[in-house]
Amino acid sequence: MFKHWIAASRFRAGLVITLVSLTMPVAAIAAEARKAPAPAASTEQPAKERPAKKAFEFILENGLDLVVIPDHRAPVVTQMVWYKVGAADEPPGVSGIAHFLEHLMFKGTEKLPGSQFSKIVALKGGDDNAFTNQDVTAYFQRVAKDRLASVMEMEADRMVNLRLSETDVKTERDVILEERRSRVDNDPASLLQEQMMAALYRNHPYGIPVIGWEHEMRQLDREDALSFYRRFYAPENAILIVAGDVEPDDVLALAEETFGKIPRHGKTIERERPAEPKHDASVTVTLEDPRAGRTTVQRFYITPSYASAKPGEAEALDLLGRVMAHGTTGRIYKHLVMEEKAAASAGGWYSDSGLDSGRIGFYAIAGEKNTPEQMEAAIDAVVEDVRDNGVTQKELDRARTGLLAEHVYSSDSISRLARQYGWRLAAGMSVEDVEDWPNRLKAVTVDDVRKVARDYLVDENSVTGILEPAPEHTSRVEEKPAPAGKDKS
Amino acid sequence: MRMTVRTSLIAIGLSVAAAAQTFLAPSALAQKALPDPTAPTVEETAQGKTMNIQEVTSPGGIKAWLVESHANPLISIRFAFFGGASQDAPGKDGQAYFVTSMMDEGAGDLDAAAFQERADSLAMRLEFDASRDVMLGSLQTLTENKDEVFELARLVMTEPRFDEGAMTRVKAQILAGLKYDENDPATVASLAWDSVAFEGHPYGRPIKGTHESVAAMTTDDLRDYVRRVYARDKLVVSVVGDITPEELGKALDTLFGGLPEKSDLREVAEAKPPLGPSRKVINMNVPQSFAQFGFRGIARHDDDFIPAYILNYIIGGGGFSSRLMEEVREKRGLAYSVTSNLFPYRHGSVFVGNVATKNEALSQSLQVIRDELENVAEYGLTPDQLKAAKSYLTGAYALRFESSSSIANQLLWVQIEDLGIDYVAKRNALIEAVTLDDVRRVAGRLLTPDQLITTIVGQPVEEPVTAGAPARLPTPQNRLR
Numbered sequence: 025m026f027k028h029w030i031a032a033s034r035f036r037a038g039l040v041i042t043l044v045s046l047t048m049p050v051a052a053i054a055a056e057a058r059k060a061p062a063p064a065a066s067t068e069q070p071a072k073e074r075p076a077k078k079a080f081e082f083i084l085e086n087g088l089d090l091v092v093i094p095d096h097r098a099p100v101v102t103q104m105v106w107y108k109v110g111a112a113d114e115p116p117g118v119s120g121i122a123h124f125l126e127h128l129m130f131k132g133t134e135k136l137p138g139s140q141f142s143k144i145v146a147l148k149g150g151d152d153n154a155f156t157n158q159d160v161t162a163y164f165q166r167v168a169k170d171r172l173a174s175v176m177e178m179e180a181d182r183m184v185n186l187r188l189s190e191t192d193v194k195t196e197r198d199v200i201l202e203e204r205r206s207r208v209d210n211d212p213a214s215l216l217q218e219q220m221m222a223a224l225y226r227n228h229p230y231g232i233p234v235i236g237w238e239h240e241m242r243q244l245d246r247e248d249a250l251s252f253y254r255r256f257y258a259p260e261n262a263i264l265i266v267a268g269d270v271e272p273d274d275v276l277a278l279a280e281e282t283f284g285k286i287p288r289h290g291k292t293i294e295r296e297r298p299a300e301p302k303h304d305a306s307v308t309v310t311l312e313d314p315r316a317g318r319t320t321v322q323r324f325y326i327t328p329s330y331a332s333a334k335p336g337e338a339e340a341l342d343l344l345g346r347v348m349a350h351g352t353t354g355r356i357y358k359h360l361v362m363e364e365k366a367a368a369s370a371g372g373w374y375s376d377s378g379l380d381s382g383r384i385g386f387y388a389i390a391g392e393k394n395t396p397e398q399m400e401a402a403i404d405a406v407v408e409d410v411r412d413n414g415v416t417q418k419e420l421d422r423a424r425t426g427l428l429a430e431h432v433y434s435s436d437s438i439s440r441l442a443r444q445y446g447w448r449l450a451a452g453m454s455v456e457d458v459e460d461w462p463n464r465l466k467a468v469t470v471d472d473v474r475k476v477a478r479d480y481l482v483d484e485n486s487v488t489g490i491l492e493p494a495p496e497h498t499s500r501v502e503e504k505p506a507p508a509g510k511d512k513s
Numbered sequence: 514m515r516m517t518v519r520t521s522l523i524a525i526g527l528s529v530a531a532a533a534q535t536f537l538a539p540s541a542l543a544q545k546a547l548p549d550p551t552a553p554t555v556e557e558t559a560q561g562k563t564m565n566i567q568e569v570t571s572p573g574g575i576k577a578w579l580v581e582s583h584a585n586p587l588i589s590i591r592f593a594f595f596g597g598a599s600q601d602a603p604g605k606d607g608q609a610y611f612v613t614s615m616m617d618e619g620a621g622d623l624d625a626a627a628f629q630e631r632a633d634s635l636a637m638r639l640e641f642d643a644s645r646d647v648m649l650g651s652l653q654t655l656t657e658n659k660d661e662v663f664e665l666a667r668l669v670m671t672e673p674r675f676d677e678g679a680m681t682r683v684k685a686q687i688l689a690g691l692k693y694d695e696n697d698p699a700t701v702a703s704l705a706w707d708s709v710a711f712e713g714h715p716y717g718r719p720i721k722g723t724h725e726s727v728a729a730m731t732t733d734d735l736r737d738y739v740r741r742v743y744a745r746d747k748l749v750v751s752v753v754g755d756i757t758p759e760e761l762g763k764a765l766d767t768l769f770g771g772l773p774e775k776s777d778l779r780e781v782a783e784a785k786p787p788l789g790p791s792r793k794v795i796n797m798n799v800p801q802s803f804a805q806f807g808f809r810g811i812a813r814h815d816d817d818f819i820p821a822y823i824l825n826y827i828i829g830g831g832g833f834s835s836r837l838m839e840e841v842r843e844k845r846g847l848a849y850s851v852t853s854n855l856f857p858y859r860h861g862s863v864f865v866g867n868v869a870t871k872n873e874a875l876s877q878s879l880q881v882i883r884d885e886l887e888n889v890a891e892y893g894l895t896p897d898q899l900k901a902a903k904s905y906l907t908g909a910y911a912l913r914f915e916s917s918s919s920i921a922n923q924l925l926w927v928q929i930e931d932l933g934i935d936y937v938a939k940r941n942a943l944i945e946a947v948t949l950d951d952v953r954r955v956a957g958r959l960l961t962p963d964q965l966i967t968t969i970v971g972q973p974v975e976e977p978v979t980a981g982a983p984a985r986l987p988t989p990q991n992r993l994r
Contacts, residue, residue: 097584142832142834146831146904146909149910150912166912166915198847199846199848202847205801209801210698210803314798315799351633368685389689391685391688391689422634429636436587
């Protein structure tokens, strides 16, 4: 699943964003969010048979949704808390506050003052981090199973007891501004994607970057963070996922002793987002930048996501995305790179995890002699063909085999499994929906795929982004003596 | 030759106490749990889990380490050939990397498109990567497709096609990637650092090559590299998943049996990074400067390696718990990320860190880092700091054994670094054995903040240079074009 640069994480090592620089310099991929998980044996089961139950769900009295995924292969456990709030829930004028709050959640509570959270997890031999996107904010730890109780206590504590000092807030604001420079301002491809999203969404907040607009980030303060926190952080707005070497009843008991003690928020937690109007024109955004490597063309279409789709549509889009853009066997690569030689590399993705909409995207990176017009025309040709003629049964079967196999591969990692459930549940799906996904995928026909291609690969709902190198790129090297050491001269 | 299977039972200890207890008596544990080959290989003990590492030798004499696990219907294989990018022929920078990029471009009677469709319909995952010292391979298959996947992978290993058309296509992709890298501050800083620290050595050359070297690469060059490096005497393999030792024995002969017995490697000299201080600034019009800094490290088989590894964790390897993160990010908000690493390459080790800070404040970040390095070099650590580091490093070791592919990866690196089949069982005890005096001694040896090699990409606002600095200028070298 692709996330442009719309997801931001607390630390570079956070798993949400990976830059793939050879074949897809412009594409950021969050592989772990790729698919809902399936039981390992699903590919060999008859289509109608229900897969074996993997996850156990409990709703605590205060509304907290607890999901336990036992896996006893290694004596470790992943805990994740998913808050159903993201950047698209921010009030106007404070873009970046959801992500800023995520950073500040590590700054202490009454019980654990100061920035001790991660240090204590490390003392317990664990790793921890967090990430924010348009629709969710998630915090996670990986620890030995006998440390679960204590990290759960800490996670529950910061759900409602955050304490922030003015100094910490100011210092951390500098950190997120540096984060923005690293992720966006230093990279023209990211700058262009930010502009493309802003152009694609005229009214819906998906057009505002998760990290925030710089001028608004500079103004974010302690009160902005706390009021956002008080509004959205509550047991009935959270999903707790525990995966690994644990038993469901034991985890339930632990959760009741910790998260279970937190009273309900009480007030209705509203996530009202302005809707996207009907689009009457497609948009093209061009960025000329001396730092651009090769000319790059990208095309995004607004589509349904798993959360917003009519039944069966997202599964069909998933398969369409794979037929169009999977690696070197997808139509985009084959047509642009192998046949037409219109690009050095090309590909695409289906971003399926949004609450209100998803996107299908394609990209092409120029070879030495390719022009943006040539690349755009070639992408248009592939899109037109699939809109008019759909896909073949053979293509559909291969795509389906591939998606189901990826499922088995990713179910092999406990932490990936936890994430996959998290993405889907946070978007409103049930555990049953998640576990039944292979069956729904098996039911998709070539007609279903042709229909979603015709309905959603619509010019008016698209944006085209062109990144072009400006001519005068020259780098210089300056040799300077190192400054003297302050006490070693 | 007969197939042999040797077994080494190891326990992944979790709490510090449990780990110590387990590792004091590995043989007793092994006896207690000793293997019925048909029994599940991962079983519960009082200490946690034990993991049964079997050394399998195929009928053809190819060795692999195997952890059987039938919980999921898949098999993860990792393998490596010694060689890597340091075996690129002189003037042919990027040769190994080019070879890795061609491994899915057709083999045997299948051209690129036919091969890729076949691989795709079998859900085969085959990836290659060139590092400095080794060519890394990763193969994953579903159990149900394993025979066909092994056969297809055999073709890749023994009959890669290197067709002209595919070569032209891949060349264009590598060149586009290089063009992108030229504008990526982190990549430019890192290449510049290597070219200073490893001047005149293969490690100083770019793994992906240069525009000129890649443009000039021929199919003969690719074949020459494969001939020299892909051989059974320089191969290590680890396997985790749904496969028995007998099945694996056959698979190993299928996959690698057709390779020549002997490799033909060039000798690689020992690298000796120069002593700094030196500083190179590469001008790039970006708001944030990226800096890489470092000095000589400590080799993997040096007695001081483990203390050095602990030191690196404390300085900049420990994420939010590291001292650099504390001083640069938490206290001052100067950067989003600041890290350090110890890279013990086979022919030369370095300690390398990096930081990205807005142009106006980069020199402040670098000063804070330098002060911190001096602080540790001078005063060593407190008992609490060492204890905290050990607690993390021993506790978190188990987290590396979470999935089939991560276990296979761990076992592969234990083999690449030649640490022995019992290393996983011994490793936490090695960490525990390090004393405060060890760390202090090694800090004095490793940390030489007055000899830092620094490369910076961006437009840093420099502080005035203090007069009288002993300037050591590196040879001017600019990899940018």
